[in-house]
Each structure stands twice: as C-alpha cells, then as structure tokens.
Amino acid sequence: MTSAGREQFDVIVVGAGPAGIAAATRAAECGARVAVVDDNPALGGQIWRGGAEKAEDMQAREWMNRFQKVGPRLFPGTRVIGQQQSGMLLAEERDVPRTLRYRTLILATGARERFLPFPGWTLPNVMGAGGLQALVKSGLPIHEKRVVVAGSGPLLLAVAAYLRRHGAEIPLICEQTSWTRLAGFGFSLISHPGKIAQGLKLKLGLGFVPFAANCWPLAAQGFDRLESVLVSRNGEKQEIACDYLACGFHLVPNNELAALLGCELRGGFVAVDDFLRTSVPAVYCAGELTGIGGVELAVVEGEIAGLAAAGDESAARALFGNHRKLQKFVSSLARAFAPREELKSLSSPETIVCRCEDVTFARMGGHASSRAAKLHTRCGMGPCQGRVCGPAMEFLFSWEAASVRPPVFPARVASLSGMETELEVESDRTTGGTR
Amino acid sequence: MSEQITLTVNGIQVSVPRGTTVAVAVLLAGAICRHSVTDEPRAPLCGMGVCYECRVKIDDVSHCRGCQTLCEHGMNVRTDD
Amino acid sequence: MTASSHDVVVVGAGIVGAACALECARRGMRVTVLDRDVIGGGSTAAGMGHIVVMDDSPAQFALTQYSRQLWNELRDDLPAEVEFERSGTIWVAADEEEMEEVRRKHSYYTSRGVNAEIVNSAELAILEPNLRRGLAGGLLVPDDGVLYPPCAASFLIERAKAQGVAIHLGKAVQQIGRGRVRLSDGREISASVVVNATGAWAPELTPGLEIRRRKGHLVITDRYPGFVRHQLVELGYLKSAHSISSDSVAFNVQPRKTGQVLIGSSRQYGAESAEVEAEITAKMLQRAQYYMPGLAQLSAIRAWAGFRPATPDKLPLIGPAPEDPATYIAAGHEGLGITTSLATGRLIADQLTGADSSIPIGPYLPSRVAQEPSHV
Ligand SMILES: Cc1cc2nc3c(=O)[nH]c(=O)nc-3n(C[C@H](O)[C@H](O)[C@H](O)COP(=O)(O)OP(=O)(O)OC[C@H]3O[C@@H](n4cnc5c(N)ncnc54)[C@H](O)[C@@H]3O)c2cc1C
Ligand SMILES: Cc1cc2nc3c(=O)[nH]c(=O)nc-3n(C[C@H](O)[C@H](O)[C@H](O)COP(=O)(O)OP(=O)(O)OC[C@H]3O[C@@H](n4cnc5c(N)ncnc54)[C@H](O)[C@@H]3O)c2cc1C
Ligand code: FES
Numbered sequence: 001m002t003s004a005g006r007e008q009f010d011v012i013v014v015g016a017g018p019a020g021i022a023a024a025t026r027a028a029e030c031g032a033r034v035a036v037v038d039d040n041p042a043l044g045g046q047i048w049r050g051g052a053e054k055a056e057d058m059q060a061r062e063w064m065n066r067f068q069k070v071g072p073r074l075f076p077g078t079r080v081i082g083q084q085q086s087g088m089l090l091a092e093e094r095d096v097p098r099t100l101r102y103r104t105l106i107l108a109t110g111a112r113e114r115f116l117p118f119p120g121w122t123l124p125n126v127m128g129a130g131g132l133q134a135l136v137k138s139g140l141p142i143h144e145k146r147v148v149v150a151g152s153g154p155l156l157l158a159v160a161a162y163l164r165r166h167g168a169e170i171p172l173i174c175e176q177t178s179w180t181r182l183a184g185f186g187f188s189l190i191s192h193p194g195k196i197a198q199g200l201k202l203k204l205g206l207g208f209v210p211f212a213a214n215c216w217p218l219a220a221q222g223f224d225r226l227e228s229v230l231v232s233r234n235g236e237k238q239e240i241a242c243d244y245l246a247c248g249f250h251l252v253p254n255n256e257l258a259a260l261l262g263c264e265l266r267g268g269f270v271a272v273d274d275f276l277r278t279s280v281p282a283v284y285c286a287g288e289l290t291g292i293g294g295v296e297l298a299v300v301e302g303e304i305a306g307l308a309a310a311g312d313e314s315a316a317r318a319l320f321g322n323h324r325k326l327q328k329f330v331s332s333l334a335r336a337f338a339p340r341e342e343l344k345s346l347s348s349p350e351t352i353v354c355r356c357e358d359v360t361f362a363r364m365g366g367h368a369s370s371r372a373a374k375l376h377t378r379c380g381m382g383p384c385q386g387r388v389c390g391p392a393m394e395f396l397f398s399w400e401a402a403s404v405r406p407p408v409f410p411a412r413v414a415s416l417s418g419m420e421t422e423l424e425v426e427s428d429r430t431t432g433g434t435r
Numbered sequence: 436m437s438e439q440i441t442l443t444v445n446g447i448q449v450s451v452p453r454g455t456t457v458a459v460a461v462l463l464a465g466a467i468c469r470h471s472v473t474d475e476p477r478a479p480l481c482g483m484g485v486c487y488e489c490r491v492k493i494d495d496v497s498h499c500r501g502c503q504t505l506c507e508h509g510m511n512v513r514t515d516d
Numbered sequence: 517m518t519a520s521s522h523d524v525v526v527v528g529a530g531i532v533g534a535a536c537a538l539e540c541a542r543r544g545m546r547v548t549v550l551d552r553d554v555i556g557g558g559s560t561a562a563g564m565g566h567i568v569v570m571d572d573s574p575a576q577f578a579l580t581q582y583s584r585q586l587w588n589e590l591r592d593d594l595p596a597e598v599e600f601e602r603s604g605t606i607w608v609a610a611d612e613e614e615m616e617e618v619r620r621k622h623s624y625y626t627s628r629g630v631n632a633e634i635v636n637s638a639e640l641a642i643l644e645p646n647l648r649r650g651l652a653g654g655l656l657v658p659d660d661g662v663l664y665p666p667c668a669a670s671f672l673i674e675r676a677k678a679q680g681v682a683i684h685l686g687k688a689v690q691q692i693g694r695g696r697v698r699l700s701d702g703r704e705i706s707a708s709v710v711v712n713a714t715g716a717w718a719p720e721l722t723p724g725l726e727i728r729r730r731k732g733h734l735v736i737t738d739r740y741p742g743f744v745r746h747q748l749v750e751l752g753y754l755k756s757a758h759s760i761s762s763d764s765v766a767f768n769v770q771p772r773k774t775g776q777v778l779i780g781s782s783r784q785y786g787a788e789s790a791e792v793e794a795e796i797t798a799k800m801l802q803r804a805q806y807y808m809p810g811l812a813q814l815s816a817i818r819a820w821a822g823f824r825p826a827t828p829d830k831l832p833l834i835g836p837a838p839e840d841p842a843t844y845i846a847a848g849h850e851g852l853g854i855t856t857s858l859a860t861g862r863l864i865a866d867q868l869t870g871a872d873s874s875i876p877i878g879p880y881l882p883s884r885v886a887q888e889p890s891h892v
Contacts, residue, residue: 039484041456041505046483050454077503079484084794094504095496095813112485124467124478134482135502139455140462224467224476254485355480356487358473368685372554375561375666376597383487383498383738383817388480406792406819410487410498410738413779414812416819417805418798472739472774498738498815 008101009035009073011309012089014080014257015108017045018295019287021063022302023106023309024072030310034072035100037091039079039409043067045110046130047158047295049137063299075100080257081407081415087282090407090415097415104282104309107258107270108302111288113155113248114391116339117353117361118346120220125244129159132246136166143167145243148229150174150217152337153250154294161206163246170206171240174215174231176249176343181336182213216343220245232342250337251292252391258285259404268401274323275308275316276301284309291330300326344396353396354389356382361396370399383410442510451506458482458489458501466514468501492516522548522707524868525697527689527721528847529553530560531665531854533713534672535861536846540711541679543865548705549673549681550697552688556669559715559853562790562822564734564770564780565668566747567661567855568605569630571621575831575879580852581630582875583859587661590858597667599773605660606635606644606746608767608807609652614751618655625657632657646743646810654751662747662770665854672857689714692721695842709868711844712837716825718847722837725882727848729823731787733797734780738815741775750807765800767807777814779804781851783824792819826850834863834880844868845882 011027013020016038028034042050048060078093089100113128120126127135129149136142147168149160152175160170175182215233220226228241253269264271264279269291276284286301300323307316347353349362359379367373370380370393379393380386386402393399407416438453444464451460458479461468467476468489479489482502489501497516526537529551537549551557567587571577587600594600609615618634625632635643636653643656673683688700692712697705712722719725750767768780782800787793797819805811827833827848837843844867846860863880866873878884 039503041503082794090794112481112483115480115486122471122475122477124476127479128481128483131480131482131486135456135459135462135479138482138502139451139459225478352471352473352475355471355477358471358475369554371557375554375556376670378597381818383490383815384485385817387485406794406797407816410815410817412812413735413737413801413805413814413816416735416794416797416816417801417812418795496813497740 009033011104011106012100012102013106013108015110016043017108017110017287018048019298019302020108021067022299023108023286023306025067025070026303026306027310028070028072030312032310036072037075037078037080041077049134079409081409081411083261092411092415095412106284106286106305106309107289108287109254109257109289111251111253111292114250114252115388116249116343116392117351118217118219119348119351122352122355123220123222123226125226126220127244127246129155129246129248132244133159133162146171147244147246148172148240148242150245150247151249152176159246160209170209171242173209173211175213176216176340177213177337179213184336217247249339253289255289256404257408260406260408274320276305292333293326293330297326339395353392354379356384370402374402440506440508442506442512444512445514455506456502457493457504457506457512460506461491461501461514469515490516522546524709524711525705525707526711526713527692528713528715529555529673530558530715531556531669531857532846532849532860534669535857536711536713536864537681538672538676539861539865541676541681543869547681549683550687550689551685554685555673556666559822560665560669562820563665563854564778565663565665565854566770567663569657571624572830578875579856579859583856586858595671598671599664600661601773602661603771604656604658604746606748607655608748608750609654611652615652617751618653621655631659644745646808648807648809693840693843709842709844711846713846715847716823722843722845726828727825730826731784731821731823733782733792733800733821734778735816735819737777738817739775740777740814744769744771744777765803767803769804790821792821824851831879832856833882834860835867835882838883
C-alpha cells in the first residue's frame with residue numbers, strides 16, 4: 001500500500017471489455033502502473049460480461065487470467081464522466097466522485113446497439129438483442145420464453161444461440177439485410193447464400209431455428225407489455241406471438257468521451273494511427289470505438305494500444321500485420337449490415353423516437369438539423385443524452401450527431417463540484433496479485 | 436452463485452442469486468421500472484447502462500440505473516422514481 | 517434611398533430578433549429575418565429563461581417591468597412547449613445585512629406597482645424546504661416567471677410568419693449598413709431599415725458597439741418535481757454581478773416545468789470559447805449547494821455555457837446606430853434578454869413608426885454610449 005493518498009497511473013484504460021482487458025494486461029506486463037475503469041459491476045464488457053467465473057469461452061478465460069496475474073487496478077462500477085483538467089479524469093463510483101490521474105489514456109469504451117423506432121418499440125419486453133442477453137447474463141430467467149430476435153448484424157445469431165442455450169424458444173431470427181449482402185459478407189467462397197446461414201447456424205447450435213433475411217419488425221403489439229410482433233418477411237406480413245422481442249440494428253460506437261476529450265472522429269469512429277494514437281496527445285483508442293470489427297480485432301487493438309502506451313513500440317509493431325488483416329472485416333460488416341431504406345418509414349407520426357422526453361417522429365420531422373430538433377423538441381435532452389435517439393436520428397433524417405457536453409454520463413451534482421476526494425489507494429480493491 | 440440476496444421492490448420482498456442486477460430483480464417482482472413523461476410504462480432496453488429506461492430509486496437515491504447495479508442485502512428499491 | 521423590397525431586415529433570430537420581427541410586422545411593415553444558424557440557437561439557447569423584474573437602475577426596472585407585463589399578457593397564448601410558468605422569484609437573504617436589502621427592494625418594487633412580499637426565515641423554510649436552515653429570509657416577487665427560451669423564440673417567429681414575415685435560416689450576414697445587407701454567399705438585400713439583433717456578435721456587424729461577451733455556465737438535473745418551487749436567487753448576486761471585471765458565481769436555481777432543476781450561474785469576462793470549464797462549474801455548484809445542500813445528490817444531466825451580450829452600463833442598445841440612421845441596434849441585453857425581448861420589439865417598432873412608447877426610450881438609445889471613444 002502506498003502511503004500517499006494520491007496516485008498517478010502511467011496508463012488508465014477506460015472500458016474493461018476485450019479491448020480494455022488486452023490493453024491493460026499488455027501495458028501492465030511491460031511494467032506500467034495501470035488502472036482500468038468500467039461502468040459495469042464486473043470485468044468483461046459486452047461479450048465477456050460477468051467476469052472470469054462466468055466466462056463461457058476459452059479466449060475470455062485466458063485473457064482474464066492473464067489480466068489477473070499482472071493485477072492492474074480495477075475500478076468496477078465506476079464511470080468516467082469527464083476530464084477535470086488535462087491528465088485528470090473525473091469519475092463516479094456509484095455516487096462517490098473520484099479523480100484519476102494518468103500519463104497515458106486508452107479509451108476502450110466499446111459500442112452499443114443501434115435502436116431504430118417502430119410502432120410499439122417502447123413497450124416493456126421489447127429490448128435490445130445484446131440488451132436481453134445482458135439481462136439474462138445478470139439473472140433474468142429465460143427458460144421456455146419465446147423470443148423473437150430481430151434487427152441486423154452477427155450479434156443476432158450470437159444472442160439467439162446464447163438464449164437458446166439457456167432454454168429460450170426462438171420462433172424466428174429476422175435479419176433486415178438481404179441474402180445478397182449477406183453473401184458479400186466475407187463468405188464469397190460459398191456460392192449459395194442460404195448455406196452461409198446454415199453453416200453459421202450449425203456452428204452456433206441454431207440448427208432448427210428459422211432464420212429469415214429481408215425480414216424486419218413492423219410493430220410490437222401488446223397492451224402494457226409485449227404480446228406479439230408483426231414482421232415483414234420477404235414482403236409479407238407475419239404475426240408472431242412472443243414474450244420478448246430482442247431487437248438491435250448492428251452497433252454504434254460509444255464515442256462520447258473521445259469526442260469530449262477532443263479526439264478527431266471520422267464517420268463517428270475515432271481516427272487513429274497504426275499505434276492507435278488519437279489526434280489528442282497521450283490518448284489512445286482501441287476496440288469497437290475505432291470500427292465495429294468483432295472481438296478478435298478488439299483484442300489485437302487493445303494489445304497494440306497497451307504496448308504502445310507502455311512504450312514498447314516494437315512489440316506493438318509486431319502485431320500490425322494481424323491487425324490489418326482483421327481490420328478488413330470492419331468495412332465488410334458495415335456494408336453487409338447497413339440498415340436498409342425501408343427502415344426509415346417504419347415509424348408512424350405518433351411513434352416515439354426520443355424515449356427520455358417522448359418526442360414523436362412527427363415532431364422531429366420538420367427540423368433542419370439535430371441541433372434545431374433538439375432545441376425545439378427536447379429530443380436528446382433526457383438522461384440518455386441522445387445515446388438512443390441520436391443514432392436513430394442520424395439514420396432517419398441524415399442529421400449529423402449533436403455535440404457532446406459534459407458530463408459524459410449523468411452524474412451527481414456533488415461529483416461535478418470539485419469536492420471529490422482524490423483516489424485513495426487501498427490494496428484490497430486490486431483485482432489480483434499484490435504489487 | 437447460489438447465495439441468495441434478499442431485497443425489497445416497492446415494499447415486496449424478492450430473493451435473487453448473488454450477481455443479479457436490480458433491473459432484473461424489478462422484472463422478477465413483476466414491476467415496471469418507470470413511467471415515461473407521457474405516462475407510458477417502460478422497462479429495460481439496452482441492459483448496458485446507456486438508455487436509462489431502467490431508472491429506479493435505490494435506498495432513497497432517485498434515478499439510479501438498475502441494470503448497472505448489483506442487488507445487495509436489504510436494498511430498498513422503488514420504481515417510478 | 518434606393519427602392520427596396522423590404523421595409524425591415526432583421527439580422528438574428530434570437531429571442532430579441534424574433535420579438536422585433538413580430539412587432540414590426542404587426543405594425544404593417546414588410547419584414548425579413550436572417551440567421552446564420554437556427555432559431556434561438558445563440559445566447560437564447562443558453563439562457564435560463566427567468567422572466568424577472570430587476571432594479572439595478574431605474575431604466576432597468578422600467579424595461580423589465582414593462583416586458584414582464586407583456587409576457588404575462590401573452591401567457592394564455594403560449595403553447596405547452598414554451599413551458600411558461602409563473603413560478604415567482606425569491607430573492608434569498610442570507611443575513612441581516614441582506615434583509616436590509618430585502619426591505620429596500622420591497623419598498624422600491626411595491627411603490628412602483630410590482631407585487632412583492634417580505635418573507636421571514638421560518639416562512640422561507642416553508643416555501644422552500646430544501647434551502648438550508650438559518651437563512652434570514654427573502655423577498656418573494658410572485659409575478660415573475662420562467663420559460664424555455666428557444667421555443668419562446670420559435671413561437672414569436674411562428675406568429676411573425678403568420679403576419680407575413682419571411683425567415684431565412686443558415687444565412688450568414690457579412691456586412692450591414694446604409695440599408696444594405698451583404699450575405700456571406702455574396703448576395704445583397706436592401707431594406708429601408710436593417711435591425712442588428714445579433715446579440716453578443718453585434719459588434720462584428722456594427723463596429724464600435726460597446727458589447728462584450730460575458731460567459732455564463734448552467735447545469736441541468738434530471739426530474740425532481742417539487743424540489744424547488746420558485747426561482748431562487750441569492751442577494752449576494754448583486755454584489756458579484758456588479759463587479760464588471762472579475763469572474764464570479766452566484767446561487768441562482770430555477771424550477772423547470774418539467775420538474776428539472778436548472779442551476780446557475782457564473783459570470784466571466786474574456787472567455788472566448790463556449791466550452792464548459794470544470795473549475796468554474798465546480799465553484800458555481802459549490803455555491804448552490806451552500807444554499808441548498810440537497811442538490812448534491814441530484815443527478816445532473818448536462819452542463820453548458822453561453823455568452824451574455826454585455827454593455828458597460830448593463831442596459832441594452834435599442835435604437836438607431838449613431839452613425840447610420842438606416843441601421844437599428846437591438847442588442848446588448850446582457851443577462852436579461854429573454855425578459856426584455858418583448859419590450860425591445862415594442863420600442864424598436866415605436867421608433868420606426870414614430871409612435872409614442874410606453875416607457876421613456878432615452879436610456880436605451882445606442883447614442884448614449886457613442887460619446888465614449890470606442891476601443892478596437
Ligand atoms: C450489447 C452488446 C452485446 C454483444 N454481444 C456479443 C456476443 O454475444 N457475441 C459477440 O461475438 N459479440 C458481441 N458483441 C460485440 C462485442 O462486444 C465486441 O465485438 C467486443 O466485445 C468489443 O470489445 P470492446 O472492448 O471494444 O468493447 P465492450 O466490450 O463494449 O467494452 C466497453 C466497456 O466500456 C465501458 N464504458 C463505456 N464508457 C465508459 C465510461 N465513460 N466510463 C467507464 N466505462 C465505460 C462499458 O461499460 C463496457 O464495459 C456485443 C456488443 C454489444 C454492444
Ligand atoms: C448563462 C446565461 C443565463 C441567462 N439567463 C437569463 C435569464 O434567466 N433571463 C433572461 O432574461 N436572460 C437570461 N440570459 C440572457 C439572454 O439569454 C440573452 O440576453 C438573450 O438570449 C439575447 O438574445 P439575442 O436575441 O439578443 O441574442 P442571441 O440569442 O444570441 O441571438 C443572436 C442571433 O444572431 C445570429 N447571428 C449572429 N451573427 C450573425 C451573422 N453575422 N449573420 C446572421 N446571423 C447572425 C445568431 O446565430 C443568433 O441566433 C442568460 C444568458 C446566459 C448566457
Ligand atoms: S437498461 Fe438501459 S440503462 Fe439500464
């Protein structure tokens with residue numbers, strides 16, 4: 001235990017998903033003093049959610065063990081809300097403010113699902129696909145529940161497989177994109193597109209689950225919670241009774257903190273060089289934040305950023321080849337799962353687009369920009385700060401994202417008041433070995 | 436994993452395994468997290484702390500995200516914070 | 517003067533430009549409004565929207581009293597999204613010295629027809645249970661109100677449109693003068709009168725105007741209906757708001773109709789960027805919590821900063837530009853432009869039509885400060 005109450009870290013990693021875990025591990029293995037901050041109560045981010053005990057795949061367990069061996073300081077349940085001054089992050093652990101000093105910062109804040117509005121999507125039990133998965137991982141019983149999985153992206157299959165393993169019944173997986181686009185998605189060797197889905201489904205243990213491309217939700221129906229979903233399937237309407245609709249349209253980056261720090265963005269993603277340095281000195285970025293490319297890419301990026309941040313550029317360079325190879329996946333994913341035009345007309349005038357402020361599609365429509373809409377309808381002014389309706393508006397109205405203002409997440413007034421105690425060093429809060 | 440945590444949701448006792456989030460406990464208690472500004476019932480959407488649909492009052496603190504908070508013994512959760 | 521298709525071109529669709537356009541159109545003028553951004557996207561988007569009578573000077577009192585009356589008359593017409601509420605103001609006195617100010621203010625207001633009531637320490641605690649105990653009391657001004665400024669500006673623009681006003685957004689103006697408006701895209705418009713209603717940016721179009729930017733920060737919370745009931749302003753505010761050169765913060769908290777709490781305020785000179793500064797935000801929030809400890813636990817959703825268009829004597833510039841009778845100025849409303857916008861519209865239209873005004877216009881004429889050398 002250090003006696004001084006204040007501590008400076010060589011490297012702070014924000015986000016403890018695959019990218020963050022790899023970054024922190026690599027940097028700590030180089031001898032850097034590393035801290036990892038994550039909003040979630042446990043390590044793992046989205047896919048490895050729940051920490052080492054719950055990890056279902058090998059890669060996750062290996063990385064978490066390796067992480068624990070070098071024992072970077074972990075701050076679970078702690079969200080970064082802003083920057084007090086250059087080199088000093090402001091965070092909140094539950095309701096207690098903290099400041100954390102860094103020399104180098106690695107942003108690995110990952111991605112969230114893109115939600116698109118359609119009639120009934122605000123009904124209870126209509127959830128994100130990853131959203132329902134996360135709730136099941138945190139205790140929601142799903143056994144014998146009927147779940148329609150809909151939207152877009154490889155996540156749908158992963159989620160369906162996971163839910164099925166936990167006893168759910170999946171009447172249908174609805175993928176909005178077309179078979180042609182799916183075929184273009186890295187599987188061009190296989191001639192018959194239907195086989196792709198078949199192959200993937202078998203691999204994931206989804207053999208008997210119906211999968212439809214060209215299929216998307218038209219309406220979620222029910223009185224005060226979901227009872228059925230109406231889908232468009234190859235141009236025909238079909239109603240499916242269900243307990244849950246798990247629906248997300250691929251992923252969008254959690255770029256708010258990066259934007260607040262002034263990192264240059266390109267098309268919503270953080271612009272980085274080969275070493276994953278952003279446009280802001282001493283700030284690196286890894287994982288889904290630089291492009292949606294899946295867990296393998298997130299891990300390699302984490303490794304490169306962690307090594308580079310800790311000063312081992314040659315080891316980082318050794319990973320460039322693999323990184324480049326995996327990066328190709330990013331653009332093919334984006335192309336394959338880009339939302340189709342028809343999804344822009346799912347909403348009726350009364351459909352709520354901004355769920356925090358209940359702003360309808362009709363009220364937003366007449367405005368010229370997201371800023372004008374925000375100022376005059378309050379859309380995006382609620383506690384989610386536009387994280388849900390922002391990407392939807394970008395798609396629906398082709399508006400640019402609204403600017404980011406602090407705090408990055410809602411925070412207690414006290415936390416923004418500079419009355420926080422600077423981080424106390426307590427050895428019992430480290431995750432692993434003694435340092 | 437099998438250790439049970441007991442808490443109350445709107446005054447009703449619920450027991451859940453350790454590691455369960457408050458958002459899940461609310462659903463298990465048959466409750467809805469909140470009503471929107473136009474009075475629609477709402478429940479969790481994202482499960483990962485970004486949508487704020489799972490806001491509840493925990494031990495007298497309003498606007499806490501249920502999905503990012505683990506249940507603890509004796510916690511007092513109220514919906515419609 | 518060249519024949520022109522417009523009687524009046526208003527540059528700036530903030531709350532002041534909107535009010536001017538509406539009032540000119542009502543008097544039968546053909547009006548066009550130009551703004552480089554969106555309606556109410558400048559200082560109007562940053563302001564608190566407190567409709568308040570203030571008495572820093574007799575002229576300020578006259579203008580705010582007149583304008584507040586105009587807002588209260590408009591009340592029933594305001595659509596829900598303007599979030600107008602007659603919540604009243606309580607000027608909070610921390611100690612006996614400030615109670616002295618309460619009594620002075622009370623007699624000043626009531627003798628001039630503005631309702632006001634002195635409340636003692638115990639009454640204050642009942643009116644606002646979340647204020648800390650031990651405050652001396654305050655002055656309740658029940659007819660003050662609160663609104664949401666960008667939608668108020670939109671409402672005025674909508675009304676103006678119904679009177680035939682044309683509005684062009686996304687049009688930056690590069691130069692004005694002698695009845696001409698040159699847009700950044702090279703086009704020119706001519707008009708009998710051009711109204712410079714560009715607020716904090718007015719000197720860019722009318723060089724020499726004594727308007728400086730006074731930066732202010734605000735923080736808004738999630739919804740906590742009933743946590744605050746009146747707009748609460750510390751009387752120490754007067755002390756700090758007067759100091760023209762140094763940065764200051766004051767306790768100034770507002771209940772929004774949504775149940776949200778809007779926390780202010782700070783005043784800074786010389787800050788060029790509208791970026792939120794952590795340090796002054798922290799000071800402002802500390803001050804607020806000193807008066808209202810319970811604020812500490814509320815969830816803050818957003819912080820932002822904006823610029824008040826400040827003049828040396830804290831009075832707006834309303835009237836012809838000293839060297840160009842075809843240019844009228846309606847700018848420099850400092851921290852009161854939401855309140856005083858409607859009166860400004862009236863005073864501009866009165867001058868353009870030669871009508872008598874309800875209050876003497878002398879104190880607001882731009883020529884009053886033109887005597888002083890302008891520093892570039
Ligand atoms: C909801 C969801 C479910 C998914 N499920 C699967 C799946 O089942 N199978 C699959 O193959 N892929 C899945 N993916 C994709 C997978 O997450 C990515 O391929 C990979 O995990 C990305 O890793 P990452 O480290 O970049 O980000 P993430 O794993 O998203 O980790 C980012 C972490 O940063 C934290 N964070 C963000 N902002 C802050 C802040 N300001 N302060 C503190 N912490 C912060 C987040 O809470 C999160 O824990 C899912 C993605 C999402 C969004
Ligand atoms: C923190 C803060 C709190 C406040 N609180 C209150 C309050 O409680 N009550 C109150 O009464 N007042 C308050 N105010 C003051 C009030 O917000 C301003 O006085 C008022 O908004 C000024 O309005 P305006 O129309 O003059 O300026 P603006 O709203 O700034 O409008 C000027 C317009 O001109 C446009 N423009 C500028 N240059 C050009 C150009 N070259 N070409 C085309 N268009 C141009 C801009 O885009 C803008 O839309 C507050 C201000 C701040 C900053
Ligand atoms: S469910 Fe979205 S924040 Fe909790």
